[in-house]
Amino acid sequence: MSQAPATGESALTPAVKAVIGASATKIEASLPWGIEREGLRIFTQAIMDPDPRYWDDEFAKTTKFGGIVTPPIYCTYLGRRTRPGSEDPVTRAFAENPNSDGIGGVRDADEGPGSLPKVPTHLKRILNAGNEIEVRQYPKLGDRVFSQAKYSDIKERVGKDGSRMLIVTTENIYTNQNGEVLCILRASTIRR
Amino acid sequence: MTTAQELKDKKQTYYDDVAVGHQFPPLIIGPMTPTHLFRWSAAIENWHRIHYDQSFAIYHEGLPNILAQGSWKQSILPRYLKDICLPDGWPWKVTFQHRAMIVPGDTLTVWATVTKKYEEEGLGFIDCDVGIRLQYDTETCPGKATIVLPIRNGKAIPYPFVPPKKLAS
Numbered sequence: 300m301s302q303a304p305a306t307g308e309s310a311l312t313p314a315v316k317a318v319i320g321a322s323a324t325k326i327e328a329s330l331p332w333g334i335e336r337e338g339l340r341i342f343t344q345a346i347m348d349p350d351p352r353y354w355d356d357e358f359a360k361t362t363k364f365g366g367i368v369t370p371p372i373y374c375t376y377l378g379r380r381t382r383p384g385s386e387d388p389v390t391r392a393f394a395e396n397p398n399s400d401g402i403g404g405v406r407d408a409d410e411g412p413g414s415l416p417k418v419p420t421h422l423k424r425i426l427n428a429g430n431e432i433e434v435r436q437y438p439k440l441g442d443r444v445f446s447q448a449k450y451s452d453i454k455e456r457v458g459k460d461g462s463r464m465l466i467v468t469t470e471n472i473y474t475n476q477n478g479e480v481l482c483i484l485r486a487s488t489i490r491r
Numbered sequence: 492m493t494t495a496q497e498l499k500d501k502k503q504t505y506y507d508d509v510a511v512g513h514q515f516p517p518l519i520i521g522p523m524t525p526t527h528l529f530r531w532s533a534a535i536e537n538w539h540r541i542h543y544d545q546s547f548a549i550y551h552e553g554l555p556n557i558l559a560q561g562s563w564k565q566s567i568l569p570r571y572l573k574d575i576c577l578p579d580g581w582p583w584k585v586t587f588q589h590r591a592m593i594v595p596g597d598t599l600t601v602w603a604t605v606t607k608k609y610e611e612e613g614l615g616f617i618d619c620d621v622g623i624r625l626q627y628d629t630e631t632c633p634g635k636a637t638i639v640l641p642i643r644n645g646k647a648i649p650y651p652f653v654p655p656k657k658l659a660s
Contacts, residue, residue, distance in 0.1 A: 345533075
């Protein structure tokens with residue numbers, strides 16, 4: 300199929316350009332007690348990784364890390380957990396919609412602390428375009444983990460049918476209580 | 492699957508040991524079951540029903556079965572690269588895309604093949620093609636990775652890892 304000429308106005312409007320570089324509020328991704336053994340056990344068993352660096356104190360002390368650490372991108376999952384004392388999101392979701400898919404009403408990515416402003420575009424369909432993960436350091440037991448998101452880039456692309464789309468790249472930087480970078484997650488989505 | 496003892500005893504693979512085209516030992520996972528998928532959903536509190544509610548996945552969403560989570564795949568590749576690098580290398584960076592679906596019954600082969608090697612600031616960098624292949628050879632998570640392996644008699648890889656300025660994003 301040959302490339303059709305671009306149709307309509309550019310999707311990369313001044314309003315869209317204005318959100319490039321926008322940052323969300325830095326939030327604590329870990330629960331108030333930081334990295335702990337039981338959460339680590341549940342996670343590592345779910346990825347089927349029996350590495351003793353996650354549970355064997357004596358062995359972990361002999362490694363370059365000097366103690367128990369987490370898997371490479373463990374910190375990127377911490378923010379998904381329901382914080383103690385907050386409203387039960389599952390009960391709320393199904394109270395609002397008995398046919399809930401379990402996620403629509405449970406978590407809205409565009410709301411709450413740490414969320415980025417919505418990209419002001421009429422392009423509503425969102426597709427995953429790929430992820431990049433950069434690992435700098437593993438959290439240790441007791442560490443607290445913080446995250447901050449920003450729109451690192453938004454580009455326009457023209458599909459083979461001439462339709463315009465946006466490639467939106469979000470960068471989320473995870474740091475520990477000392478401000479040291481643990482992991483950087485760059486996720487790109489297609490808006491069309 | 493790798494055992495805890497194997498990971499404890501793992502001998503270092505050095506930068507000097509690999510050449511372009513080298514295939515690292517694959518990690519075989521599976522067959523996947525609904526219980527594996529449910530365990531991951533519970534572990535990270537991902538309540539999307541397409542991952543554990545078969546009736547919902549098939550009859551409401553029109554899917555062939557419940558699906559393995561993209562977030563699970565996303566965690567498997569860094570875990571595999573970490574294993575390759577143990578004990579003193581560093582699984583620095585991985586990029587990937589989500590392609591084919593993983594459903595219960597699938598067996599996965601996590602793999603990495605060296606495409607380039609180069610030294611920077613005295614450290615040995617290895618670029619790889621990586622992926623998670625299904626039992627019928629369909630690639631479900633194609634990507635690229637850069638790992639750092641120690642050079643024999645070379646300097647230690649710093650921890651925390653700080654990429655050389657020339658390679659930093």
